[in-house]
Amino acid sequence: MSVLRELLESYLSTRRALGFKLTEPGRVLGEFVDFMDDAGETTIRHDLATRWAARFTRSTVLIRLNAVRQFAEHVAWFDPATEVPVLDGRPYVNHRPRPHIYTTEQIDSLLHAAGRLTPTVRAATWQTLLGLLAVTGLRISEARMLDDADITSDESGDGGWARITETKFGKSRIVPLHASTMAALMSYRRMRNEAFPTRSTKALFVTRRGSRIATSTAGSTFRQLRSLAGLTATVSEPAARLHDFRHSFATNTLIGHIRSGGNVEEMMPVLSAWLGHVSPASTYWYLSNTPELAAALGAQLPVIGGDDE
Structure with missing residues (x-):
């Protein structure tokens, strides 16, 4: 069995364990791997994918290339030379950039920066x-809009809560905070209040001038930190983004749940509610198909049914 076919089996089993049947994509990708094996090719490239897809009718070309694109994003974790198929500089169909899943060391580097x-x-x-x-997977927009009044300590003194009201879908929710997180927030508030005894905003997080952080400021500052931490884009890796903290939280939370013997189907509604999604279906694409997630699913989960993509 070729390495590419082994990766295909790993990819399909991981996605199916997350609830996708992948009946048609599985058949299409099997044909693509047959093509690659017959050509003696081991690395997915743009030209090979388009050459293979060009053999089929116009109405199915984009569907087939989209299946290859998703598979190629998985393969790229193992073969950095992999090229994700694109057309005129843009990905086929509705493509979201492959997320960067932060390691503990990378987060430490960003905090140091x-x-x-x-x-x-x-x-x-x-x-x-x-x-x-x-530690929470909040959207940067939600964190920016937090006010002091949105942070509440638990009556027991063990942890607390963040009230999220400015959400993407207008859904308010309460996010539990660990005691260590509450301690860090309280320490920051004391230092911030010393710097700005007379405050002009109710915002929890402020700029150097004491105002609420603007969207543009958040983006430019993180690009500076990303550069200082060495997390800019490479040939094989996308540049780290603020939103990738959310992807990382979702993926690592599920991996931890699986390794502790938890059930994926039971966890998804909980994770969806935590992240403030409309439904669990909206949560699935946040889960990056990393080697760690594939290993966790392969070791502990049976394949479960679900809907095709």
């Missing part, structure tokens, strides 16, 4: 903000 910002209050803001994103 944030600590180098000036003045001190700006460094503290970004260290605390990135830490919150990492």
Whole structure:
């Protein structure tokens, strides 16, 4: 069995364990791997994918290439030389960029980079903000819009809650906070209040001038931190994004749940509610098909049924 076919079997089993039948995509990808094996090719390239797809009718070309695109994104974790098929510089169909799943070391590097910002209050803001994103999976827009009044300590003194009201879909929710997270937020608030005794905003996180962080400011500052931490784009890896904290949280949460013996079907509604999604179906694409997730599913989960993509 070729390496590419082994990767195909791993890809299909992982996606099916997450609830997708993949009947038609599985058949299409089997034909593509047959083509690659017959050609003696081991690495997916744009020209090979388009050459294979060109043999079929116009109405099915995009469907077939989209199936190859999704498979290629999985293969790229194992073969960095993999090329994800594109047309005129744009991905086929409705393509979302492959997320960057942060390692603990990379998060530490970003926090260290944030600590180098000036003045001190700006460094503290970004260290605390990135830490919150990492442990909660909040959208950056939700974290930016948090006010002091949205953070509440638990009556027992063990942890607390964040009230999320400014959401993408207008769905308010409560996100539990660990005691260590609450301690970090309270420490930041004390330092922030010392820097700005008279405050002009109710915002939890503030800029160097004491105002709420704007969307453009968040983007430009993170690009600076990303560069300092060495997490810019490479030939085989996309540049890290703020939104990837959310992808990382979702993927790592599911991996931890599976490794502890948990059930995927039971976990998805919980994870969906935590992330503020409309339904569990919206949560599936957040789960990056990493080698770690594939290994966890392969070791502990039977294949379960679901809907085709």
